[in-house]
Amino acid sequence: MWLHFLSALPARAFRLFSFALVTSLLSACGGGADGDGDDGETLSVTFAYMGSLQLLRPSVMAPQISGFNDRTPNCILVSGRIPTGLTMGGDCTISGVALESGAFPFVVSVGASGISNRLDFQGSVLVFGPSVTYMLPDADNGLFSQYAVGDPVDIAPVNAIFWSPGLATRITYSIESGQLPPGLTTALSQPANLPAIPGATYTFTATNLTTPGKGLPAGLSLDPATGTLSGCATEGPAREQFNIRTAVLIAGRSSQIDTPVWIETVSPVDFIYVFGQRLANQPAVWSLEIRPNVTRPDLVLNYSFRIDPATPLPAGLSIDPATGTVSGTPTQAFTGDIGVIARVSGDQGATFERTIILSMLIN
DSSP, rough: OOOEEEOSOOOTTTOOOOOOOOOOOOEEEEESSSSSSSTTTEEEEEOOSSOOTTTTTTEEEEOOEOOOOOEEEEEEEEEEEEOTEEEEESSSSSEOHHHHSSEEEEEEEETTTSSOOEEEEEEEEEEEEOOOOETTTTTTTTTTTOOTTTTOOOOOOOSSSSSSOTTTTTTEEOSSSSOTTTTTOOOOOOEEEEEOOOEEEEEEEHHHHTTTOSSOOOTTTTTTTOOOOOOOSSSOOOEEEEEEEEEEEEEEEEEEEEEEEEEOOSSSSEEOOOOOOTTTTTTTOEEEEEESSOOOOOOOOEEEEETTTTSOOOEEEEETTOOOOOOEEOOOOOEEEEEEEEEETTTTTTTEEEEEEEEEEEO
C-alpha cells in the first residue's frame, strides 16, 4: 500500500487529512511558530510497509520512504498492534522475532524533523507460520483417499508452503475436532521436513541451467545425501536457474525426479538518491538513503562509493567515499544522470558492486 503526500497547498497550510489511501502534504516550519515564513517547504513523499515476515525468524521490516530530503522521519504507534516479539523503533523500522502469525493491522503517526504536521497511516504486518496441508495419495480430485481395513497408512503433512522451517525446528500437532479411525494415531511432534521413505537411499545433485558448467553461487553448497542447500552467498547479484535432481534407490530399483529451482542472490541493501532541483552557484547536497534488504539485523556491512568515470560530476561537486553523499557548489547548470558505483562487503567475505543512478537537475 503506497501513501502519497502531494504538494497541493501553500506552506502555511499544514493540516493533514487521512484516508485508506491518503493524499496530503507535510509542511516545514518557516519563520514563525505557525509555519509561516519565506523558507517554508512542502514535501512530496511516499511511505509504505511492503512484504511479509516469517514466524520465529529474526526479521527487519523497514518502510519504503522517499521524498523526506535530508529530514529524519519518525513514527509513533497510535492504535492496533504489531506481533508479539516485534518492536517499532522511532525510525519506523519494525524488527525482532515474531512469536505469533497472522495479519496485524495498525495505525502509525508519521512525521519528520522540522515538519509542522503528522500523518496517521494505516498499515499491516503479515506474519506467515506453518500451514498444515495433507497431500493424500491416489486421491479423487485431491480430496478423498480410500484405504481398506488392514492397509498401512502413513501420510505426512506439508508445512513449507509459505513458511520455511529451520533445520532444528520441531512442530507439535494435536487433533482440533473429530477423531481418527480406530488403529490410527497422529505423531505429537516431528521434524518439519517430510520423513524419508524407509530403506531408500537418496542422492541430490544441482546443474546450472542458466550458465552451463557453472556451479552454485560461491559460498553455497548442496548436501548430496540430504538435499539441504546451505551457506552464505559471497557473490552476486545474480539470478540463475538450477535443476535439482533427486535420485532414489529402493530395493535395487532406481528412479529420479528433476525439480527446477531459481536461486537469486540480491543486494543486502538498497540505495536511493532522492531527486530534487538545485541552483547553480549555491551550496547543494544529494544525500544517499541506505535501506536494509535482509532479515538479519546483526549483519555487518561496509560501504565505499565512487563516481563512474563515464559520468563525471559537474564542476564544483564531489562525493564522500564513505557515505555516498554528493555535495559542493555547482558552478553551472546541468541536467543528466550520474553513475555512482557502490561497493558493499559483508561480515562473511561477500563483496559486490552495483551502480546507483543519481539524477541531477541544476538550474
